[in-house]
Amino acid sequence: MTNLEQDATQFIDAQPSGFHLVHNAVSNETWEVIQRWLSSNMLPSSANEPSNLMCVPIPWETGEQMQGRVIAQFGSCKYDYTVDDAVLCDQSTTIQIPSYIRETLLENEGGDDEEHYTQCIINVYEANNEIPWHLDHKNFGDKVLVYTFGEERPLLLRKPIPHNDDTFGSIGLQQPEEEYTFHISRVYPRHCSKYILQGSARNEWEHSVPSGSGKRVSITFRSWRGAK
Numbered sequence: 001m002t003n004l005e006q007d008a009t010q011f012i013d014a015q016p017s018g019f020h021l022v023h024n025a026v027s028n029e030t031w032e033v034i035q036r037w038l039s040s041n042m043l044p045s046s047a048n049e050p051s052n053l054m055c056v057p058i059p060w061e062t063g064e065q066m067q068g069r070v071i072a073q074f075g076s077c078k079y080d081y082t083v084d085d086a087v088l089c090d091q092s093t094t095i096q097i098p099s100y101i102r103e104t105l106l107e108n109e110g111g112d113d114e115e116h117y118t119q120c121i122i123n124v125y126e127a128n129n130e131i132p133w134h135l136d137h138k139n140f141g142d143k144v145l146v147y148t149f150g151e152e153r154p155l156l157l158r159k160p161i162p163h164n165d166d167t168f169g170s171i172g173l174q175q176p177e178e179e180y181t182f183h184i185s186r187v188y189p190r191h192c193s194k195y196i197l198q199g200s201a202r203n204e205w206e207h208s209v210p211s212g213s214g215k216r217v218s219i220t221f222r223s224w225r226g227a228k
């Protein structure tokens with residue numbers, strides 16, 4: 001059991017509604033190209049010209065707020081870790097989602113659902129890095145798409161089990177979080193998998209990724225729903 005699972009009281013086999021996992025969603029060749037760009041700290045601006053002159057530097061960020069993970073964000077909105085908020089980027093400072101990433105990972109994602117991804121975050125997890133329990137910020141859209149590469153680690157999803165005791169609810173108080181017990185669902189995205197969080201899986205189930213023993217990279221796409 002990982003540290004992130006210690007609070008769990010009930011593991012469930014069922015996957016949350018709105019969760020969808022696809023293995024072999026992208027080829028290893030595509031990953032190898034992306035990996036090369038990541039280690040060169042530059043991303044090409046077009047898949048059609050992988051060795052072209054138009055490269056964009058990767059705006060790496062890291063720090064305590066990211067639990068030591070190294071991340072890079074692209075697109076017209078981002079999570080600002082310094083103020084703990086999802087924000088729209090100033091047009092002059094927006095770094096577009098590199099076309100290579102867009103063309104290789106989003107080419108089949110348009111479809112009928114019209115989801116328009118305007119944000120991309122690359123998370124690089126070394127063996128001792130994790131992502132703690134969280135819900136993606138409510139300002140981001142209802143559908144979150146994540147590609148996973150490298151070490152296979154579980155993705156954990158948890159939702160508080162409603163208490164029958166309504167002492168707290170009846171007097172309008174929020175039950176302290178440590179009092180909650182959770183349903184936990186464990187899923188296993190692999191190297192070159194993708195998963196979608198939507199609906200209940202997006203809005204009601206927190207997710208986390210524990211530390212592991214090797215390197216893992218995820219590339220998340222989101223849209224902007226805006227402040228409500």
Ligand SMILES: O=C(O)CCC(=O)C(=O)O
Pocket residue numbers: 121123131136146148155207209217218220
């Ligand atoms: O690495 C993952 O699978 C999860 C990434 C994530 O939760 C996020 O970017 O908000």
Ligand SMILES: [Fe+2]
Pocket residue numbers: 134135136207
């Ligand atoms: Fe997330």
